[in-house]
Amino acid sequence: MDKRINDLGQIIEKILPEVDGVLGLKTGPGGIVAPHLFVKERPEELELMAIWPKEPLPSVIRLIQQAHPEAKLAVVCRGCEERGMVEMFKHAQLNLNNVTLIGLQCTQEEAEFCRCAEPFTVHAKMIVGQPIEGVADPLTEKIAAMSQPEKLAFWKEEFSHCIKCYGCRNICAQCFCNVCALEDETWVQTGHLPMGNPSMYHLVRAMHMTAKCVACRECEETCPVGIPIAIHFRLIARDVKEMFNYETGAVIDQKPPQLLVLEEGDYERTGLPH
Amino acid sequence: MIEYKNILTTCPYCGTGCAFNLQTLDGRIVGVLPAKKHVISEGGLCIKGWNAHDFVYHKDRLTRPLIRKDGQLAGSSWEEALTLVAGKFSQIKAESGPDSIGFLSSAKCTNEENYIVQKFARAVIGTNNVDHCARL
Numbered sequence: 001m002d003k004r005i006n007d008l009g010q011i012i013e014k015i016l017p018e019v020d021g022v023l024g025l026k027t028g029p030g031g032i033v034a035p036h037l038f039v040k041e042r043p044e045e046l047e048l049m050a051i052w053p054k055e056p057l058p059s060v061i062r063l064i065q066q067a068h069p070e071a072k073l074a075v076v077c078r079g080c081e082e083r084g085m086v087e088m089f090k091h092a093q094l095n096l097n098n099v100t101l102i103g104l105q106c107t108q109e110e111a112e113f114c115r116c117a118e119p120f121t122v123h124a125k126m127i128v129g130q131p132i133e134g135v136a137d138p139l140t141e142k143i144a145a146m147s148q149p150e151k152l153a154f155w156k157e158e159f160s161h162c163i164k165c166y167g168c169r170n171i172c173a174q175c176f177c178n179v180c181a182l183e184d185e186t187w188v189q190t191g192h193l194p195m196g197n198p199s200m201y202h203l204v205r206a207m208h209m210t211a212k213c214v215a216c217r218e219c220e221e222t223c224p225v226g227i228p229i230a231i232h233f234r235l236i237a238r239d240v241k242e243m244f245n246y247e248t249g250a251v252i253d254q255k256p257p258q259l260l261v262l263e264e265g266d267y268e269r270t271g272l273p274h
Numbered sequence: 275m276i277e278y279k280n281i282l283t284t285c286p287y288c289g290t291g292c293a294f295n296l297q298t299l300d301g302r303i304v305g306v307l308p309a310k311k312h313v314i315s316e317g318g319l320c321i322k323g324w325n326a327h328d329f330v331y332h333k334d335r336l337t338r339p340l341i342r343k344d345g346q347l348a349g350s351s352w353e354e355a356l357t358l359v360a361g362k363f364s365q366i367k368a369e370s371g372p373d374s375i376g377f378l379s380s381a382k383c384t385n386e387e388n389y390i391v392q393k394f395a396r397a398v399i400g401t402n403n404v405d406h407c408a409r410l
Contacts, residue, residue: 021276032309034280034295041275053310053317060297064278067299071276165321167308222308224318 002051004104004129008076009046011102011126015074016040019100023061024076025050035060037073051076051104056218058084058173062094074100076128080114080216082121083249084173087214090256093176105129114217115139123252140231159198161225164188168219168229169205174212181208206232211240211256214249277301282309287322289381290314294323303327367399376403378410 012022017040026036026048033050035057061075077085082101088094103124111119112135120131146154169175169182181204182188188201195201213233220230240246244257280295292315297305306327310317329335339355340347366374377399379391392404 021278023278026279028280028295029282030293030312032282032293032295032312034282034307034309035278035297036280037276037278039275039277055307055310060278063297063299063304064276068276163320165319165324167319167324170306170324171308221310222317222319224315224320 005049005051008051008102008104008128009049011128012038012046012049012074012076013043015100015102015126016043018072019074020068020071021064022074022076022102023057023064025052025055025057037064052110053221054078054081054110054216054218056171056173056216057081058088058094059171061085061099062088062173062176065094065098069095070098072098072100074102076102076104077121077124078104078106079118079120079122080116080214081173082123083118083214084216086123086249086252087174087212087256088176089252090259091176091212096252101125103127105131108132108135111135114215116215116217118215122250137234139228140234143228143231144235155199155202158227159202160194162195162198162201162227163193163225164195164201165224167222167224171218171222172209173216173218174209174214177208202227202229202232206236209233210236211244211246211248211258213237280307284384285315285319285323285326286382287326292319292323294319294326296327303330363399372400373403375399375401376405377401378405378407380407382407 012024016022016038021037021039023035023037025033026045027033027050033053033055035055036045038045038049057075057077058081061073064073065071075085082103085094085096085099089096101121101124103121103126105121105127106116106119107129111132115135115137117134117137119134121127143151143154166182169180182201187204189196213236215230215234215237217230220228223229237248240248240257246254246257278299280297282293282295285292285294293309293312294315295307295309296303297307306319306324308317308319309315338349339352341350341355341358363375377391377395379388383391395401395404
């Protein structure tokens with residue numbers, strides 16, 4: 001049995017009385033794992049605590065916090081989820097001051113599954129498991145090395161399978177806009193599959209994930225037709241690093257490039273699509 | 275106490291049998307999460323599955339039976355509605371025979387519910403007129 005489960009269980013048990021809930025994963029019927037808020041009133045549920053497969057916990061913590069803004073919460077997070085929450089904090093989607101981070105370090109096997117360059121947490125004070133180094137992403141390198149026509153042919157083929165389920169957007173913790181451009185018929189055609197111009201959906205989304213994607217790969221995992229979508233975001237992340245010296249979710253007090261031109265202060269929504 | 279949990283269920287739309295988790299917060303359904311490692315859907319969903327929770331609290335959702343009286347739909351009790359339906363079935367069967375009645379069931383029902391529909395058609399009404407909602 002994975003030693004991390006025991007260690008994590010002990011940490012959660014310890015902090016459970018001090019918080020309103022600890023968000024983690026729980027095994028349900030048929031061995032299906034899902035996010036779950038462990039609470040002090042039901043400590044016995046910890047027996048079903050799980051750590052894999054990972055789930056989009058940053059979205060869930062946001063959901064809970066929006067309904068309970070004053071709640072003291074803790075969340076079990078992997079490197080990608082920690083980056084996700086940091087980025088959501090910067091975009092005023094989460095109040096990290098009310099959230100205790102419990103950093104779960106990924107194993108070599110998990111990191112390779114996600115082709116992850118940073119399978120470790122950096123902000124969490126409490127740590128479970130041993131941090132390991134990042135692994136290579138051969139798939140992204142393969143696409144990056146292609147010629148322009150090869151890339152075009154590759155993505156045309158991949159996009160032709162898209163059934164427009166919007167799963168990649170729905171699962172994404174960083175997709176929190178009130179008004180989504182992908183639901184605007186000006187940009188994305190409705191009523192036809194395959195889409196007449198699928199790159200409108202996928203490339204609009206890729207642009208919108210600039211300096212937001214934290215490489216959690218949930219989008220790829222939920223894609224019913226297996227499009228390796230995260231490759232876009234990872235290649236764009238390289239550009240963002242190069243142009244703005246910005247790494248998504250890495251440094252809490254570094255402003256994201258999208259917000260650089262704004263002055264400090266409160267902003268009201270314009271109501272326009274953004 | 276804050277209560278956030280997920281309830282595993284089967285998608286109500288087509289007959290594929292995809293599974294997802296209904297996210298519930300303080301007793302209300304707030305979203306859908308695909309079920310990774312599920313043997314059928316393997317963590318994926320189509321657009322209908324992703325939005326399968328939307329109708330639950332929809333204002334247009336029927337919460338009680340309606341009976342058309344004088345051309346207008348009016349709310350009624352289950353007792354009154356079921357009595358009316360049973361009475362009409364008996365009347366039509368007596369007047370025009372069992373084969374004047376047909377049953378259209380649905381992929382949105384479970385296997386067991388569909389079984390009951392065909393059993394009711396054959397054993398109670400006495401007809402083999404059983405088909406699928408896609409023929410409607």
